[in-house]
Amino acid sequence: MTDALLTHDRTATSHPAAGHRHAHGGRPLSAAGRRTYTAHINPDRRIVAAEPDFSRQFGRTSADTCGRSLYELLHPSSPSYLDRHFARLSEGRCNRFDERMVGLGGSGRVFSAGLTGIAVHDTTGGLAGIVVQVRPDQEAVCAAAEEPAAHPRERLLSKLDAQVLEGVASGASTVQLAARLYLSRQGVEYHVGLMLRKLKAPNRAALVARAHSLGMLTVGQWPPRVAPEFIK
Known part of the structure; x- marks a missing residue:
């Protein structure tokens, strides 16, 4: 074979x-x-x-x-x-x-x-x-390798940020997230942009990888959920 x-x-x-x-x-x-x-x-x-x-x-x-x-x-x-x-x-x-x-x-x-x-x-x-x-995604690997894991208190997200991150991690599109969270598409992109800057990630795939590496997303759960200690 x-x-x-x-x-x-x-x-x-x-x-x-x-x-x-x-x-x-x-x-x-x-x-x-x-x-x-x-x-x-x-x-x-x-x-x-x-x-x-x-x-x-x-x-x-x-x-x-x-x-x-x-x-x-x-x-x-x-x-x-x-x-x-x-x-x-x-x-x-x-x-x-x-x-x-x-x-x-x-x-x-x-x-x-x-x-x-x-x-x-x-x-x-x-x-x-x-x-x-x-x-x-080489940029995701590099970002994870270069940045040390942060203490959870340094990575607090609002409840809405956490919902957006969970949606991105599950593969939802901007349009799907906008409908699910009652936001405009620009509103979704605004929150995604905030988290990209917070986690120093170049794109959505890297954002999810960084969130996993920092322990922000709970292991063994689908759809993904942000761990409570990271939410304000």
Whole structure:
């Protein structure tokens, strides 16, 4: 099965539609210039093969990565929204999906990234496995690495700020948040902008990663909730 997965991965990443180019060291890059790390999982979400760089991104070795559930490398909220995508691949309702994720790196670091899942079929048309490609947001990683964790009292949010952050973390759009919180779109963007400056994050994905790294968002809960000690 691994040979079939590797063959499919070479095809998928070299196809023009995949939007990849190669860096000087041969590492595939996304159209936005982000590095792509690849692993192969079976239909039960267990990793059967992984590039060394994929494992290092999660603070592990290849030997420690293989055999583990993919979800062990991701934030505990991941199964609640990724399971439906993997189910669609398993049932043959789609051949590919793209989603956002928060990964667990070494030393308690978290990072935001894009996650792509690509179905690999055997000769009978059944699902042989899944190629997963992770594209970390480098600016989110750098922000998390450069800024020390702050004491909760330094990061107090208003109740409305917390609701906006929870919505952003759950993937809600500006329009959806405006309707949910009875704000204008400009009002939502104002509160998002305040939190971007507070947490020194360059974009929404980085904001969520920073909030996770600071312990602002409760672990293992979906939809995400801001921990009470961070709310005024």
